[in-house]
Amino acid sequence: MRSDDPNTGPSWVRGSACWLWDSEGRRYLDLVASYGSLLWGHAHPKLVAAAQQQSAQLAHLTGMATELRRRLCAKLAAMHPMAHGNANHSSPCKAWLVTTGARAVELAMKLALHRKPGRILHFDRGFHGRSIATGAISDTRWLKQLPTVPHGSIPFPGCRRCAWGHLITNCQTADCLKSWVAANEPLLDDVSAVIVEPIPGAKGYLTAADSLFRDLRRLADQRGWWLIADEVQTGLGRTGNLLTCQAQGWIPDLICVGKSLGGGIVPIAAVLGPAASMDELPAGVESETFGGGPLACRVALTVLELLEETPWKVWSEAAGAGVRSVMADAAKALPFPTAIEGMGAFGVLEVQEESSERSRELAWRLTCEARKAGVLFHWSGPNGNRLVALPPLVTPPHAWDWMQERLQKGWHTPRWTTNWPPSRADRRH
Ligand code: PMP
DSSP states (O other): OOOSSTTSSOOEEEEEBTEEEETTOOEEEEOSHHHHTOTTOBTOHHHHHHHHHHHHHOOOOSSOOOHHHHHHHHHHHHHSGGGGOOSSSOOOEEEEEESSHHHHHHHHHHHHHHHSOSEEEEETTOOOOSSHHHHHTSSOHHHHTSOSSOEEEEOOOOGGGOTTOOOGGGOOHHHHHHHHHHHTGGGGGGEEEEEEOSSOTTTTOOOOOHHHHHHHHHHHHHHTOEEEEEOTTTTTTTTSSSSHHHHHTOOOSEEEEOGGGGTTTSOOEEEEEEHHHHHHSOTTSSOOTTTTOHHHHHHHHHHHHHHHHSOHHHHHHHHHHHHHHHHHHHHHTSSSOEEEEOOTTOEEEEEOOSSHHHHHHHHHHHHHHHHHHTEEOEEESTTSOEEEEOOOTTOOTHHHHHHHHHHHHHHHSSOSOOOSSOOTTTTOO
8 A cells, every 4th residue: 555645654764575664663564565576575685786786887778788688688588488389379589678567568569559550458457557558458547548549448357356247156257258259349350469467466466267368369369469468467476477377378479577577676677579570660669768778687687597596486385375374364353254365475355345335445444454553565456355465485484473463453453444435645654
C-alpha cells in the first residue's frame, strides 16, 4: 500500500534483505518488495558489489556495444522457449534491453504492430504499465479511456470472480474464451496481437487454468496474431519458475521481463522474441538514453548468475510457504471469511465477505493494521479485496516468527469497523 503522492508518508532510509527502516528507526517486514522487483531483497551483497565495481569502471553509455550487453542479451535470448521450441514455435531469438516494464511492453507493441498493424487485445484484469500506450491496455481507469492504440478487452476467467458467472466447480476456461470470441467476432478482423500476464500481478496475483493460455496460443495461431507474455512481474523466479509461461505449457511469440532483472538496484527490462522479426524493426524506432547501459547490464548479469548458482527454486518455495503459513494462521482469528492462495514466492489473503464493498473495506483495514504492526502488504485484488505478500527469496526463517507475532497483535486488537471509504489523507501511510 502506498500513497498516491510519493512525497508524503514515512520516509524510508534503509533496506536489507526483507527489512526496511523508516527515518524514526522503526523496522518493517517488506512484503510489497517494490511490487515484485525485490526478489533478491534490498541491498543483496553480491548485487551491491557488482554495482559498485561497475560504477567505478564504466557506468553509462547510450546505445553502444559492450561485452556486458552482448552477454546479457545472449543469455536472455536463450531463455525464450522458442529458442529450443517445438515444430510450430521454434526460432533463433534475440533480446532487446530497455529501462522499464512499460517500455518493454511498448516495444513489444511496436514489434507486433510493425509485423501486422491492428488492435491489441488484452485482459480486463491485466496491468502493463502507465505510459499512454500501456495504460490503454491496462486496468487503469483514466488511461484506459484515452484513444491511443486500438484495443479490445477480454474477461480474465477465474472462478469466484468469473465474468461468465461460473463457479469453481464448473469453471470452463475454454468456454469463456470461445464465448468471448463468438460475441466479439467483428473486433477480431484487425487484431495484431494479444497480451497476457501468466498471473495478473498488479490486480492481486490471480490465477487461471493453464488451458487458458494454451487455448489463446491456438487462437493466435489460427488467426495470425502474435501472443505476448508480460512476465515483468512473474518472470525470473517469483512464481518458482524462470518463466511462468513455460511452467504453464505455452510458448509466446514475445516475452517481456523487467522488475527482478534489475536486482532492486537498476531499472532494466527486456523483450525476448524471434530474431528475424526483431531485426526487421526499422532503425530509430526504438532507442533509450538509459536502456541497457553497462551498469544495468552488469547488475542484470549478476541476477542471472544468482539464478544459475543458487538453489533459488527451493528458496522461492520456502519463502512462499513461510509467508502463506503465517497469513493462514493469523487469518484464523479474524471474524470474517478469508482464503489463502499462492505458489512460488507469493501469498495472497482474499477477504470473502458476501458484500464486495465490505470485503474491500476489510482488506484495506487489514493492510493498515498490518502496516502499523510493522508488516507491509500490497493492498490489491480486482475489487481491493486481496492482500498480496511478495517476500524476497533471501527472507530468513526467523522473519516468519517476527511476522506472526506482529500480526497476532496487529490483527487481533482492532474492532473491524471503520470509516469508509478512506479519505485521501488516510491513504497516505
Ligand atoms: N507489466 C507488469 C505485469 C507489471 O506488473 C508492471 C508494473 N507493475 C509493468 C508491466 C510496468 O512496469 P514499470 O513500472 O517498470 O514500467
